[in-house]
Amino acid sequence: MKLSEIRMLTQEELQQKEADMRKELFNLRFQLSKGELQNNMRVKEVRKDIARILTVITEKTRGKANA
Numbered sequence: 001m002k003l004s005e006i007r008m009l010t011q012e013e014l015q016q017k018e019a020d021m022r023k024e025l026f027n028l029r030f031q032l033s034k035g036e037l038q039n040n041m042r043v044k045e046v047r048k049d050i051a052r053i054l055t056v057i058t059e060k061t062r063g064k065a066n067a
Helices: 003-007 011-034 041-066
Strands: none
16 A cells, blocks of 8 residues: 555544554464465565554644644
């Protein structure tokens, strides 16, 4: 997911997206531990997407506080 796509989402959509990504990461970790995961790089991608989402949430929160 690109940063430009993430920035276009609302605060509620970002929080929902974060929850969905965390569930996906949980499932990927289980698959990885059982040896069923085909694409190991997906874990890294999901972790980075979660970080991007959290960064944008923080930016939007601080932007509202400063305004």
